[in-house]
Amino acid sequence: MAGISRKLAALALGIGAAGSPGSAHAQMSPSPTVVTVDLQNQVVGNTVFSYLETQSSSDTGTYRATVPPHRVTGCHYWSQWTLIRLNAVSHARTYGVSIYDGCNNDAQVFPVPRDIRQGSCNNDDALYPSGKFSVCPIIPEGHVPAGLPFDRTCEALTEVDTSLLTTLTPQTYDQTLPTPLTLTTSFASDITQRLSEGTCTDVLDWQAISWTLHWPDGATDHLAASGQRGITATHTLPPTPNPASTQQQSDVTVIAHLHIAGQALDFDQNGNTIVRNVDGYVDVSNHDGATGAGATPVDVPPQLATGAIAMGQLGDGTRPQPDTTTPPQQRAVTIRGRLLDLYPRPVILRPGVELIDGAEVGRATTIITGWQYTGPPTDAPPSDATRPNERGTPDTPIAVQYDHAERTDAQGHPLDESVPITMTVRTSYPDGTVTTTTLTGTIAVAIWYAGLTQTG
Amino acid sequence: MQTGSPTELDSLCVPGSQAEGNAGATAHVVQGTGRAFVTINLQITTLTVNVVAAADATAHAEYTLTGYDAQWPSLKQIGTSRSVDAHHDLELQLLGGKWLVSVEN
Numbered sequence: 001m002a003g004i005s006r007k008l009a010a011l012a013l014g015i016g017a018a019g020s021p022g023s024a025h026a027q028m029s030p031s032p033t034v035v036t037v038d039l040q041n042q043v044v045g046n047t048v049f050s051y052l053e054t055q056s057s058s059d060t061g062t063y064r065a066t067v068p069p070h071r072v073t074g075c076h077y078w079s080q081w082t083l084i085r086l087n088a089v090s091h092a093r094t095y096g097v098s099i100y101d102g103c104n105n106d107a108q109v110f111p112v113p114r115d116i117r118q119g120s121c122n123n124d125d126a127l128y129p130s131g132k133f134s135v136c137p138i139i140p141e142g143h144v145p146a147g148l149p150f151d152r153t154c155e156a157l158t159e160v161d162t163s164l165l166t167t168l169t170p171q172t173y174d175q176t177l178p179t180p181l182t183l184t185t186s187f188a189s190d191i192t193q194r195l196s197e198g199t200c201t202d203v204l205d206w207q208a209i210s211w212t213l214h215w216p217d218g219a220t221d222h223l224a225a226s227g228q229r230g231i232t233a234t235h236t237l238p239p240t241p242n243p244a245s246t247q248q249q250s251d252v253t254v255i256a257h258l259h260i261a262g263q264a265l266d267f268d269q270n271g272n273t274i275v276r277n278v279d280g281y282v283d284v285s286n287h288d289g290a291t292g293a294g295a296t297p298v299d300v301p302p303q304l305a306t307g308a309i310a311m312g313q314l315g316d317g318t319r320p321q322p323d324t325t326t327p328p329q330q331r332a333v334t335i336r337g338r339l340l341d342l343y344p345r346p347v348i349l350r351p352g353v354e355l356i357d358g359a360e361v362g363r364a365t366t367i368i369t370g371w372q373y374t375g376p377p378t379d380a381p382p383s384d385a386t387r388p389n390e391r392g393t394p395d396t397p398i399a400v401q402y403d404h405a406e407r408t409d410a411q412g413h414p415l416d417e418s419v420p421i422t423m424t425v426r427t428s429y430p431d432g433t434v435t436t437t438t439l440t441g442t443i444a445v446a447i448w449y450a451g452l453t454q455t456g
Numbered sequence: 457m458q459t460g461s462p463t464e465l466d467s468l469c470v471p472g473s474q475a476e477g478n479a480g481a482t483a484h485v486v487q488g489t490g491r492a493f494v495t496i497n498l499q500i501t502t503l504t505v506n507v508v509a510a511a512d513a514t515a516h517a518e519y520t521l522t523g524y525d526a527q528w529p530s531l532k533q534i535g536t537s538r539s540v541d542a543h544h545d546l547e548l549q550l551l552g553g554k555w556l557v558s559v560e561n
Binding site: 033034035054056057058061062063065075077099101103104105107108109110111134 | 462463466471472474476477478479480481482483484485487488489491560
């Protein structure tokens with residue numbers, strides 16, 4: 001027992017401390033060193049963010065500190081959250097939270113809940129201590145845990161599924177016959193709140209950027225963005241030869257790929273609360289197995305070349321407006337001695353596409369926003385000519401003119417004139433991503449001339 | 457023991473126990489408030505130990521700390537010296553030939 005006495009003496013040195021200064025007489029310590037914890041709330045937008053706050057008390061005083069749900073450096077408590085219970089009716093969620101002490105080699109802390117109804121856990125005593133939760137807070141509907149990352153860690157995405165409504169007709173069908181199925185989907189009015197709770201984010205905006213449909217015959221359809229609206233789709237099931245039962249229940253797995261934007265309460269490296277912007281993707285499905293954080297869309301850029309809509313000067317000297325219904329070409333034809341207006345446009349050799357999980361869900365649009373002519377002076381009259389390095393807008397043409405006949409190479413083959421150009425193009429993808437790129441190239445111009453050919 | 461550090465206290469606790477979780481509490485207060493108590497003298501006035509099983513024991517300790525309040529980490533004294541009476545009820549386990557604290561009440 002002497003060994004115990006020595007250790008207790010050392011322990012007392014560590015635990016014991018003083019109360020308020022200035023007293024000349026001995027004071028009785030009011031309580032041993034203790035750590036308590038409670039749930040704090042902070043409103044961000046339309047969402048209440050909840051987080052844990054500890055109060056450490058010793059004889060030197062008390063100190064309150066937040067408990068971020070991820071590791072922070074220095075002498076701070078931090079935690080890991082696990083969803084352990086979800087009340088489908090009240091939408092209240094109970095989390096098992098393990099709190100660790102960054103001051104003490106991340107030893108797990110078992111603080112006393114200040115509100116026993118809020119934080120007590122029914123830990124299984126048979127578990128090794130590290131398997132026990134420190135505290136088990138209950139997060140009510142409309143509240144979300146603060147600081148959890150925008151991924152599966154929030155672990156409440158299944159809640160969102162209740163907001164995706166699907167109707168499939170007919171409800172049953174004869175498997176021996178070809179059967180057209182019609183699917184109609186819509187979103188419930190509470191989807192924004194469900195998304196907020198499901199992603200631990202105050203969702204400000206959400207958009208369905210694409211849909212994936214898995215039909216019972218194994219076919220998969222990918223449909224384009226629908227904003228905040230549902231979709232209607234049809235699919236004809238082929239007849240099944242010799243089915244076990246003739247009648248079959250209709251079924252389809254619908255996955256809505258959503259993009260959401262919002263804000264969330266988080267913690268900086270000192271444990272102070274901060275509000276950060278959130279931008280991410282969520283998959284919502286009518287089937288439990290397909291829920292989760294959405295795959296990030298992959299934008300494949302278009303393959304482009306420099307081109308133009310060519311408009312030649314008419315015989316009366318007028319210069320017609322461009323025909324915007326005409327696709328741009330990489331090669332134009334002009335008449336010797338006449339002005340040629342080239343309205344620069346990108347030639348889309350292969351359009352940009354948006355992929356989700358490798359499937360194309362939409363195509364990008366690419367437009368020109370500006371151009372620069374980088375060639376030498378041509379034979380165009382100075383009043384009409386486009387000067388070297390002149391810049392223009394999509395509505396203005398590059399005006400060139402050639403007063404000579406088409407040149408030929410040593411073998412007598414015609415050589416087109418080159419109109420070098422740099423153009424700036426903007427590509428917009430279905431998910432709202434916009435990229436701006438610069439194209440450099442040339443537009444070939446063949447010179448024709450009016451003449452009579454006599455054969456024979 | 458180093459002021460504001462839980463290292464020595466932690467070494468006296470059962471790993472994973474409630475007591476180990478509390479071992480850093482004083483360090484949080486010291487580092488969070490920038491104040492500490494520097495102990496000059498420790499006087500144990502009562503120590504009662506009860507071995508309830510081969511590897512389990514309880515202990516009750518009463519002691520008096522004499523020292524002064526100080527700024528942390530400079531440990532510059534604040535005010536006059538004073539004494540504090542304190543007490544602890546502990547549960548201990550014999551692990552690896554050492555009695556370690558598992559619960560502090």
